[in-house]
Structure formats: C-alpha cells, structure tokens
C-alpha cells in the first residue's frame with residue numbers, strides 16, 4: 001500500500017477506535033448462523049480407548065507434564081467420547097445452528113496412515129454426527145486441530161513435505177466416510193499455532209525449537225496439504241456432496257501505536273507476518289506469501305550466511321494451485337495488540353520475530369481475562385473484519401472462534417460483557433461497513449483442556465467439574481445469554497424491527 005492509502009485506512013481506524021462497543025439495538029441478518037466449538041484433544045478424553053493411536057499431544061503431555069499447569073493432560077478431559085449425547089443435549093438447549101468440532105486423526109487412523117482404519121473411532125464420529133443432525137444441528141468439522149498422529153511426528157512432522165500427501169489421504173477418507181452428512185469442512189485450525197509454537201518456539205507439542213526455519217517449513221507443508229485436500233474435494237466429492245472447504249486462520253488485530261508513518265507500516269507488516277503468512281496464499285487474489293515476508297526473510301537469510309531464503313519458495317504452479325482454495329473465509333480472533341516501529345533487529349540467530357522486527361504490546365488499561373494474552377478490545381474485531389474485507393476482496397467471512405477465559409464462575413458476567421461487545425462490533429461491521437460476515441462461533445461449548453494452561457483457564461458456556469469422574473456439566477449465565485441472542489438475533493432487551 002502507498003502512504004496516502006495507509007493514511008486513509010488510518011483515519012478510518014481512528015474513527016472506529018472511538019466505538020467502544022456498547023451493544024447496538026439492531027438485529028443480526030435473518031440467515032446469520034450461530035454456533036459453538038470444541039476440539040478433539042481438548043474434550044474427548046479416551047486417549048487410548050477402543051484402538052485409538054497416540055498423537056503428539058498425548059505424547060507431549062505425558063513426557064512433559066512439568067510444562068503443563070498442574071501436570072494435567074487430556075487423557076480424560078471432558079470425557080466427550082463417552083458423553084457426546086449430553087454435549088448434543090446442551091447444544092440443542094442453546095439452539096445453535098451448528099457445532100464445530102474436530103476429528104482426532106489417531107482415533108480414525110491409529111498409525112496415521114490409511115491402510116488401517118479403526119472402526120470404533122469411525123463409529124464415534126458417525127454417532128456424534130447423527131445425533132447432531134437428529135437435533136437439527138449442522139456439523140462443522142475440522143480435520144486437524146493440532147493432534148498429529150505420533151508416527152507421523154517420528155517422520156519429522158509438518159516440516160516433512162511428504163506429510164502433505166498423508167494429510168490429503170486422510171482428508172479423502174474423511175470426505176468418503178462423513179461427507180454425505182458434513183457440508184462444512186475446515187482442513188486446519190490455526191496452523192500458525194502448530195507451526196510457530198510446535199516447530200518454531202518449540203513450546204507446544206511436538207516441542208521442536210527451530211525458530212525462523214522449522215516454522216516456515218511447517219507452514220509450507222500445511223498450505224500445500226490444505227490445497228491438496230481442497231482439490232480432492234473439488235474433483236472427487238463436490239459434485240455429489242455439495243459442501244464447502246476452507247482453512248481456519250487466526251490473528252489478533254494489530255493497531256498502530258501512533259499515527260506516524262513508521263507505526264502504521266509496522267502494524268501492517270505485523271499482520272502480514274502473523275496472518276498473511278497463512279492467509280495470503282489461499283485468500284489473496286495474487287496468492288503466495290506476502291511480499292514483505294518474501295523480501296525481508298530473503299534479505300536477512302543472506303546476511304546471516306544462508307545460501308537461500310529460510311522462507312521456502314512456492315513454484316508459480318504451486319501459487320496457482322493453492323490460490324483460491326476456499327469456499328468462505330474462516331477466521332479465529334480473540335484480541336488486539338499495539339504495534340510500534342522498531343529498528344531492524346541485529347543480524348544473528350534467525351527468528352520469526354527478528355524477520356518481522358516490530359515491537360508488539362497490549363495496553364495495560366484494557367480489561368483482562370484468565371489468559372495473559374487475551375485482553376478485551378471489542379473495537380479491534382471490527383477493524384480486523386474491515387481489513388480482511390479490503391485486503392482479500394470482500395470474502396464471505398465465518399468467525400470460527402471467538403471467546404473469553406475466566407476461572408470457571410457460573411455467573412460469568414465478564415464473559416457476557418465480552419460476547420455482547422464483540423458481537424455488537426461484528427454486527428456493526430456487517431450493517432454499517434458492509435463486511436460479509438455470515439456466521440459466528442463461540443469458543444467454547446464447555447470448559448476444557450486449554451493446552452499448556454491445563455484446566456486453569458476456562459472458556460466454556462457450560463462448566464465442567466473436572467474433579468468429578470462424571471465430568472458433570474452445569475449451565476453458566478453466559479449460555480443463557482447466548483441462547484437468547486440466538487433465539488432473538490438481538491443483543492439487547494429489544495431490537496428495532
């Protein structure tokens with residue numbers, strides 16, 4: 001973008017920043033869809049039951065219990081493997097249009113490969129999907145929500161380019177098994193967390209620390225794997241199953257710290273490094289990685305003494321193959337950060353942060369949550385939606401995750417505050433800015449295993465008692481609030497007709 005374009009964007013941004021998000025009295029469009037979400041490792045439990053194979057989160061939590069709050073793991077979690085009928089009853093009571101959940105690859109394919117299918121695992125998902133459909137709830141299915149079969153990790157995991165083919169074969173099997181009933185597929189959930197935390201910083205499973213190299217290799221495979229699955233759907237299933245396939249990309253909104261040209265450029269660079277890294281190749285009309293990443297990583301790699309860029313290159317054929325492999329824009333977003341321009345980090349050890357070279361922080365006055373990274377900044381979501389609308393040529397957007405963490409209280413007024421203000425900003429983006437958001441997903445249906453934070457950060461609309469072998473679920477105030485929003489499509493007591 002040229003400076004004067006950036007300036008116009010900034011003026012709009014300053015205007016939007018003054019809208020703090022007291023809920024407006026307008027209704028969501030008649031065909032707007034509401035749902036809620038979970039992920040296999042976070043809720044299912046039954047980690048070694050009925051033939052399921054080990055995955056990287058089973059492995060990581062067992063050998064690195066010291067890295068997880070209270071040494072916890074997902075061995076039992078919410079026990080949804082045994083209690084899915086109760087989950088469906090909660091969903092029915094909420095009145096959601098859809099339920100987004102993920103398939104555990106290792107439950108269906110214990111070794112990761114398609115030569116051996118585990119029938120009880122297939123049956124579990126068939127039963128869950130049937131129960132949803134009997135209750136008028138559409139299944140939205142994610143193929144990969146971070147739980148790679150351990151045997152594939154032993155081959156190197158996502159930095160190994162051959163995983164794209166193994167993923168594509170798993171995707172084909174899932175479309176074959178479940179595609180008559182599942183019309184909304186998401187290939188990967190938040191691949192950035194897999195690649196950056198799993199193979200860059202090395203803090204999430206599988207714990208490979210290779211910052212500025214492994215993370216880029218991982219993303220390269222994931223983008224190719226996603227595109228393969230999309231094309232398989234297009235060529236072999238779309239005509240008969242008539243569904244939609246996309247990839248979930250996550251980001252904060254990045255607000256410039258000031259109106260200086262440098263800070264505006266830094267904020268744009270940050271969103272390209274954070275979000276464009278995954279979104280651009282699929283959702284941008286030109287495809288490929290963002291040019292700012294290609295240029296900066298090539299330049300820094302050369303200065304560091306590498307014979308070629310640490311960011312792998314797509315061939316022109318690959319750019320074309322990946323570009324446009326979506327049927328809607330699938331977005332997860334929770335919060336906002338501020339960005340300041342910084343001098344380029346000194347040349348030294350490669351890292352993703354140094355490649356981007358910006359200063360990122362959050363305002364200490366923003367309301368907090370139980371998660372250090374999650375501040376309540378409702379206006380940021382409206383700006384992000386406008387930025388996506390402009391950058392990716394007015395796509396249809398489905399918000400596939402958004403939510404708030406606390407310590408598990410039943411009368412969770414702070415969660416209601418978060419949902420009502422975020423939903424109001426989303427509604428304003430639709431009604432006042434013309435952004436095409438068609439669906440919203442509250443994370444999460446119930447309290448669950450929150451990765452390194454174990455069971456200490458709660459995102460649920462329903463409480464789960466993790467000290468009770470029955471994993472008893474109890475409704476929270478926020479579930480009653482969300483149920484009313486879904487029923488009335490209105491965020492306040494009465495909306496304009």
Ligand SMILES: *[C@@H]1O[C@H](CO)[C@@H](O)[C@H](O)[C@H]1NC(C)=O
Pocket residue numbers: 020367376377378414417418421
């Ligand atoms: C921050 O929290 C306070 C107290 O719960 C609430 O009154 C206020 O509206 C919140 N602000 C935002 C932006 O959520």
Ligand SMILES: *[C@@H]1O[C@H](CO)[C@@H](O)[C@H](O)[C@H]1NC(C)=O
Pocket residue numbers: 395396436
């Ligand atoms: C939103 O996207 C859907 C699906 O592509 C399309 O049918 C609809 O016309 C779009 N609406 C707007 C307001 O752009």
Ligand SMILES: *[C@@H]1O[C@H](CO)[C@@H](O)[C@H](O)[C@H]1NC(C)=O
Pocket residue numbers: 086470471472473474
């Ligand atoms: C188990 O929990 C469910 C709610 O999740 C509850 O309806 C049921 O009564 C509980 N059973 C026992 C034995 O506590």
